[in-house]
Amino acid sequence: MEEFTNEVIDTKQLPRYEEVQLTPLHPKYWKVALINFSIVFVIIGIALTLLWFNKEEFSDIGLYFAITYFIVLLFSLFINRIAFKKKAYAFRNHDVIYRSGIISTNTMVIPYNRVQHVALHEGFVSRIFGLAKVEIFTAGGSSSDLEIPGIEKEEAENIKQLLMGKIQKQL
Amino acid sequence: METNFNQPQRQSSIGILVMFVDSLQKFARAFWPIILVSLFKVDNLSKLYVFLAIIGAIVVVGVIAYLRYLNFTFYIDDVNDEFIVNDGVINKTKTTIQLNKIQQVNIHQNLIQRLIGVYALSVDTAGSDKKEGNIKAISHPLALALKSKLLDNENLKTVVSDENTVEVQETIPTSETHPFLKIKLTSLFKIGITSNYVKSIGLILTFFFTIIENLHQIGKEDVIDEDKIETAISNYPAIYAILVFVVVMFTIIFLINIVRTIVKYFNFSIAKQKGSLLLSYGLINTESTILKPEKVQIVNISRNYFQKKLNVLEIKIKQATSDEKKQKKNLIEIPGCNSQERDEILKLLFNQLPERGVMMRPNFRKLVFSIFLTIILPLTGFFIFGTKVDAIVFQYSHFAVFYTVFLLLIHLFGFRNYRLFVSDNHIIKQSGAWDVDNEIIEIKKIQAITTSQLFWHKNLNIGSLTLHTAGGNLSFYLGEYNTIKEYVNLWLYEIETSDSNWI
Numbered sequence: 001m002e003e004f005t006n007e008v009i010d011t012k013q014l015p016r017y018e019e020v021q022l023t024p025l026h027p028k029y030w031k032v033a034l035i036n037f038s039i040v041f042v043i044i045g046i047a048l049t050l051l052w053f054n055k056e057e058f059s060d061i062g063l064y065f066a067i068t069y070f071i072v073l074l075f076s077l078f079i080n081r082i083a084f085k086k087k088a089y090a091f092r093n094h095d096v097i098y099r100s101g102i103i104s105t106n107t108m109v110i111p112y113n114r115v116q117h118v119a120l121h122e123g124f125v126s127r128i129f130g131l132a133k134v135e136i137f138t139a140g141g142s143s144s145d146l147e148i149p150g151i152e153k154e155e156a157e158n159i160k161q162l163l164m165g166k167i168q169k170q171l
Numbered sequence: 172m173e174t175n176f177n178q179p180q181r182q183s184s185i186g187i188l189v190m191f192v193d194s195l196q197k198f199a200r201a202f203w204p205i206i207l208v209s210l211f212k213v214d215n216l217s218k219l220y221v222f223l224a225i226i227g228a229i230v231v232v233g234v235i236a237y238l239r240y241l242n243f244t245f246y247i248d249d250v251n252d253e254f255i256v257n258d259g260v261i262n263k264t265k266t267t268i269q270l271n272k273i274q275q276v277n278i279h280q281n282l283i284q285r286l287i288g289v290y291a292l293s294v295d296t297a298g299s300d301k302k303e304g305n306i307k308a309i310s311h312p313l314a315l316a317l318k319s320k321l322l323d324n325e326n327l328k329t330v331v332s333d334e335n336t337v338e339v340q341e342t343i344p345t346s347e348t349h350p351f352l353k354i355k356l357t358s359l360f361k362i363g364i365t366s367n368y369v370k371s372i373g374l375i376l377t378f379f380f381t382i383i384e385n386l387h388q389i390g391k392e393d394v395i396d397e398d399k400i401e402t403a404i405s406n407y408p409a410i411y412a413i414l415v416f417v418v419v420m421f422t423i424i425f426l427i428n429i430v431r432t433i434v435k436y437f438n439f440s441i442a443k444q445k446g447s448l449l450l451s452y453g454l455i456n457t458e459s460t461i462l463k464p465e466k467v468q469i470v471n472i473s474r475n476y477f478q479k480k481l482n483v484l485e486i487k488i489k490q491a492t493s494d495e496k497k498q499k500k501n502l503i504e505i506p507g508c509n510s511q512e513r514d515e516i517l518k519l520l521f522n523q524l525p526e527r528g529v530m531m532r533p534n535f536r537k538l539v540f541s542i543f544l545t546i547i548l549p550l551t552g553f554f555i556f557g558t559k560v561d562a563i564v565f566q567y568s569h570f571a572v573f574y575t576v577f578l579l580l581i582h583l584f585g586f587r588n589y590r591l592f593v594s595d596n597h598i599i600k601q602s603g604a605w606d607v608d609n610e611i612i613e614i615k616k617i618q619a620i621t622t623s624q625l626f627w628h629k630n631l632n633i634g635s636l637t638l639h640t641a642g643g644n645l646s647f648y649l650g651e652y653n654t655i656k657e658y659v660n661l662w663l664y665e666i667e668t669s670d671s672n673w674i
Contacts, residue, residue, distance in 0.1 A: 014660045018622075094667035104635075106623040109659070111666045114618045139491065140618035144639030 022088035029150025112166040132156035179244040186308025190236035276318045280457045350440040358507030363429035365477040371424045468642025472609045489642035528594025537649040538586040591647045
């Protein structure tokens with residue numbers, strides 16, 4: 001029989017997940033977010049303009065529509081910026097930490113020995129900037145899956161390899 | 172008698188009858204509009220044609236049933252450790268299920284199967300959401316033999332991997348299962364009168380509206396004469412009418428609940444079988460399910476005030492699922508045990524009795540927030556609507572008062588019961604206003620942990636916790652954030668240092 005010890009765990013001495021220095025998303029990812037954001041708003045804008053010119057009823061209240069449109073646009077831009085600023089991640093020896101959220105700050109921790117598989121996703125816009133998204137899946141269903149966007153392709157590839165190695169070791 | 176399943180074999184020959192009824196049902200479901208129309212228009216058509224058509228349909232269905240019976244074979248491939256089911260008349264399907272992927276084998280009976288004395292057997296895997304390998308007609312001994320054969324495989328695997336246990340395994344007599352727990356009819360009765368009020372009200376309302384809708388559709392709404400009802404009601408004082416309505420409603424609810432509980436869970440028995448639990452129940456359709464303790468994720472024990480006095484409670488068990496849609500189906504309910512039986516079941520599922528451990532309370536802001544969201548906001552809306560738009564809503568202000576008092580009570584009791592208990596191996600979350608739920612999870616079955624904090628709570632040291640398991644999430648809102656973080660670090664340490672397989 002191996003030597004067996006069973007000492008009391010000092011909970012104060014445990015590594016603290018909340019004090020880990022998190023890496024923010026790559027600055028280029030903000031450009032990706034902006035492009036995606038403008039695509040959506042350009043389409044809505046075109047639709048509204050078409051409505052304005054073609055429908056008689058809209059010509060009177062068109063100005064209000066334009067104002068509302070710009071307020072919504074600015075507000076969404078603001079929200080997007082906060083969301084981008086808040087997102088950060090860290091890979092520790094035994095788990096991955098991801099922080100996100102606008103009104104509330106959510107911090108998710110997934111231990112590597114609970115990861116089922118890892119995937120790499122490159123969006124159309126992201127690929128232009130050489131960025132990728134790491135997707136981490138557990139058995140806990142969609143609520144406990146993790147998507148970390150805005151990581152440089154090469155680094156993302158490394159992360160995937162690292163995680164795959166960790167998973168394989170467990171098996 | 173050792174039955175050999177290595178050769179492809181057909182179902183019991185009497186199974187043609189089951190196939191026949193099943194095909195007939197499918198046929199009727201597919202063609203019911205035509206059938207309905209021809210029934211109503213029967214005067215216009217020659218009766219002979221209708222008669223011939225019915226005979227023809229029955230013959231066709233009979234032939235299809237016979238062909239389905241002929242083409243349905245199943246066997247166990249010992250070489251590849253697979254269970255194979257061949258099915259289909261024109262489109263042939265070959266379903267191959269790897270034996271070690273099998274999660275559950277269910278044996279059940281519907282009315283027809285019960286009448287002719289055969290059983291259905293279905294195999295449940297983790298992969299897809301529909302039941303695979305559905306055998307519709309099989310005799311009881313054969314079903315049991317096949318079931319043990321299908322599930323035996325897993326035991327063999329462990330035996331191979333651990334040679335020391337070989338002899339132990341063999342010496343254990345494969346005795347017939349003897350139930351270690353049987354739920355009495357009186358307990359079911361007690362559960363029937365004390366639970367599921369809301370569900371039954373929903374059922375009654377749906378039933379009622381479906382009838383009205385159907386009456387409308389065939390243009391016979393005058394069956395229910397609204398004037399007659401109105402005059403009947405207006406003859407009595409309002410209070411009296413309401414009282415009668417409530418009494419009638421409750422009687423119906425009680426009756427429905429009792430009948431439903433007894434029909435569904437009649438003769439509920441739990442037996443131990445090779446480390447897993449065998450549940451079987453039902454009055455008309457006998458269901459039998461196998462529950463493996465290692466697949467159990469969340470155990471919910473729920474009990475309300477009446478049930479506490481009557482010493483009954485309900486246990487719901489959530490198992491590991493691959494997708495959320497399946498979650499409902501994988502929920503196993505054990506109605507009407509008493510505290511002692513509950514402890515025994517828990518011991519079987521967790522190998523020990525979960526302790527309640529250290530208690531965490533929510534911040535009072537949780538109460539304030541829920542009151543704000545569900546009482547103050549709607550009431551403000553109500554007053555604004557009443558003063559600005561239409562004062563007519565103030566006629567219904569007694570409803571507003573009732574609503575406020577009702578919700579206030581629910582929130583107060585809900586807040587009082589909202590607790591999180593943390594012990595060495597288990598986490599128990601207690602919640603609920605009337606039905607008090609105790610959700611139990613094992614720390615080693617946690618998949619991921621999320622903590623979250625609203626930005627205005629940063630300096631108040633308040634935050635929330637969500638524990639993700641393969642059977643769903645467990646959330647505790649607005650607790651003391653430092654304590655939560657400390658526990659999260661401890662749990663992460665425990666999960667990451669153990670190499671036990673999670674599932």
